[in-house]
Amino acid sequence: MKLKKLGVLLFALVMMFSLAACGSSGQSLKPEGNKEAAAGGEQSSGDGNAGLLNGAGSSFVNPLFSKMFSEYSKEHSDVKVNYQAIGSGGGIKQLTAKTVDFAASDAPMKEDEIKAAGGNVLHIPVTLGGVAIAYNLEGVKDLKLTPENLADIYNGKIKKWNDPKIMENNKGVKLPNADIFPVHRSDGSGTTHIFTTYLNKAVPDMWSKEQTGKSIKWANVGTGAKGNEGVAGQIQNTPGSIGYIELAYVIQNNMTAAQIKNKEGQFVAPSLESVTAAAKGALTNIPEDLKVELNNQPGKDSYPIVGTTWALVPEDLKMDKAKAEKMLTMLKWVVTDGQKFASDLQYAPLPKELQDKCVEQLKKVKVDGQPVLK
Structure with missing residues (x-):
């Protein structure tokens, strides 16, 4: 009889510890999940998600972009670049569908592709390879x-x-x-x-x-x-x-x-x-x-x-200005200071003359009719 009571007691204790563990696990996971949901919800309002930049396209440039974006995030901890190397054609399709903030292509866009994207798309050389x-x-x-x-x-x-x-x-x-x-x-x-x-x-x-x-x-x-x-x-x-x-x-x-x-x-x-x-x-x-x-x-x-790889950016950006500033500042770094990472990966750095022209192109980008970069 005593053994039976002891067994019931042990079973109860096991159940209590199991429930406590589940409750603890649920509490630790819940805030993370909520944070992700909040980030997704804030993407189009304010600057809550302005530091997450999404790009897609050229796999030709991917080894260099991987290095550049990693180094940029070290210097600018508030910016993370998520780049998917799905090919130039895929990048142009995603830019047209407005599922990415910028694209990259080793072939210039055709006139019908630019028209489908909804307006002029600027071509910014980022490397030569x-x-x-x-x-x-x-x-x-x-x-x-x-x-x-x-x-x-x-x-x-x-x-x-x-x-x-x-x-x-x-x-x-x-x-x-x-x-x-x-x-x-x-x-x-x-x-x-x-x-x-x-x-x-x-x-x-x-x-x-x-x-x-x-x-x-x-x-x-x-x-x-x-x-x-x-x-x-x-x-x-x-x-x-x-x-x-x-x-x-x-x-x-x-x-x-x-x-x-x-x-x-x-x-x-x-x-x-x-x-x-x-x-x-x-x-x-x-x-x-x-x-x-x-x-x-x-x-x-x-x-x-x-060939050349171009970053593709709509001249009239449909995004929050805070996010646009972060993206264009990042791309300005890519075509200037970021060029120091090109040689080690066997890409040819952009000459200074071309770097200056790239920066001038980036200054043409507008949000609500107003230039973003000064």
Whole structure:
């Protein structure tokens, strides 16, 4: 009988402790949940959520943005940038749908895209970078390719690594009698725009204007992958593959990239120096809208496949002024002081002349008809 009473007592104590623990857990979680809900509710009124900035788009620039936004938040603890690398096409769609505060693209917006976005969209260059032609070919470290080779590979006309057209510029290199597996982007991509625009400029008789853009119809050739990281992963995991990716992904993943024949007939490897050499020629005449073209530039040291990433910001911002000030101040830092982080990641820093022009563009942005930056 005493044992029975003792058992009941122990059971009661266990239940009391369990309920207390649940109550304690519920109390600790509840304020966090309420804080998140409050933050979401305050986004469009006052400056309660002005420090949370949402952006999306280019995966080409993602390694640099990741570094920049992390460093900026260290200096400005009241600002957090949430950037999603979903591809340039995806970023433009989200900007149009007004689900992000800014977008990033490696291809300038078309007039119909700007119209769909509801008004003029300013293009602010944030970096200059090279598109590397990475490949997975055991024992081959010094591959040389011409733009004609690349056009034939992606048109399906060159199918083997030991094709005479490739071997012609790779004498002494043991190229295998193996299939070539081209990899391209499956999503709307500014990197695709840069690569296909380059082919059209370098070999227009082999790669037509209709084959250029963020999304194109590939000639039943190769495999698609999402994002620069997706293409990089596909190349790493597929012997005999080749693909176009931003140079930073090659460096970070210890991949091998081909030397590409430039406009002067020189084979040049992608590097910070060769990208910078290409940019110097193109930046001598910067267009007023800052939609600068860097592909296939002259100069014996110039790497030929180079592009710009633009931050895309509506000239007439539909957001709280406090949030607009934080976003534009952050972007001003990105195009000026933030450029010090570019070189370590193999992006070419913006020249001072272009930085100044970027700041002037940012000063055009208005909220309720009034300029935000002074």
